[in-house]
Amino acid sequence: MHFWLKFFHIVAMTVWFAGLFFLPRLFVAHRRGEPDADPDYFLPVAKTLFFRVMSPAAVLTIALGLVLIVWAQPGAWLVMKLAVVAMAVLLHLYLGVVLYDMGRDRDRHGPMFHRVLGMVPLVLLLALAALTGGKPATAPPLPAPPGIEAAQAPGGLRSAVVPTGSWPP
Numbered sequence: 488m489h490f491w492l493k494f495f496h497i498v499a500m501t502v503w504f505a506g507l508f509f510l511p512r513l514f515v516a517h518r519r520g521e522p523d524a525d526p527d528y529f530l531p532v533a534k535t536l537f538f539r540v541m542s543p544a545a546v547l548t549i550a551l552g553l554v555l556i557v558w559a560q561p562g563a564w565l566v567m568k569l570a571v572v573a574m575a576v577l578l579h580l581y582l583g584v585v586l587y588d589m590g591r592d593r594d595r596h597g598p599m600f601h602r603v604l605g606m607v608p609l610v611l612l613l614a615l616a617a618l619t620g621g622k623p624a625t626a627p628p629l630p631a632p633p634g635i636e637a638a639q640a641p642g643g644l645r646s647a648v649v650p651t652g653s654w655p656p
Contacts, residue, residue, distance in 0.1 A: 489555075489558055492551055492554055492555055493555060495547070495551055496547075496548060496551035496552055496555055499544045499545075499547040499548040499551060500544075500548045500615075502540065502541075502544040503541055503544035503545045503548050503575075503579075504575075504608055504611075504612055506536050506537070506540055506541030506544065507541065507575070507578060507579065507582070507607075507608035507611075508605060508608050508609070509536065510533065510536055510537060510541070510582050510586070511582070511601045511602070511604045511605030512601075512605055513529065513532065513533050513536070514533075514585060514586075514589065514594075514596075514598075514601040514604075515598045515601045515602055515605070516529070517529050517533075517589060517594075518594065518596075518597060518598040518601060519598050529589075530589075530590055533586055533589070534586065534590075537582065537583055537586055541579065542579075545575075545576065545579055549572070549576070552572065560622060562622060563623070564618050564619075564621070564622045564623050567618055568615060568618040568619060571611055571614045571615050571618065572615070574611055575608070575611050575615075578604075578607055578608065578611070582604075
């Protein structure tokens with residue numbers, strides 16, 4: 488079961504990020520007046536990509552990721568990964584706003600902006616891969632609650648929590 492959840496999580500994430508890569512490319516073509524910019528082509532393709540491909544894949548990715556958290560090794564890497572996922576969600580929503588504006592002929596950005604915006608998913612994807620694959624312990628452990636001393640293991644890592652009084656106070 489765990490294998491299949493992970494498999495479909497990765498498949499959905501791949502589809503979602505493919506859309507995050509391709510939609511800004513469509514925006515560039517639209518702004519530059521390339522053949523893809525024809526309104527009879529651009530808007531239906533961009534809307535289909537956003538609403539019928541990217542958004543369901545994003546929802547499935549997040550839902551499966553939340554289920555997979557049960558098996559996740561806790562640590563700072565997971566918090567950082569969730570922060571990067573939140574940035575990907577914000578990028579997704581922003582691309583939806585840009586698409587809405589383009590549908591109303593109110594695009595405020597030029598092709599260079601959309602080119603740079605198209606590179607953001609790569610940075611997010613690399614960060615997600617590094618955090619998921621490496622699971623770095625980059626943050627120190629949290630301090631013990633008041634009234635509890637943490638026993639120190641070799642190397643300064645906390646290995647156990649030893650109560651010093653009655654808890655809760």
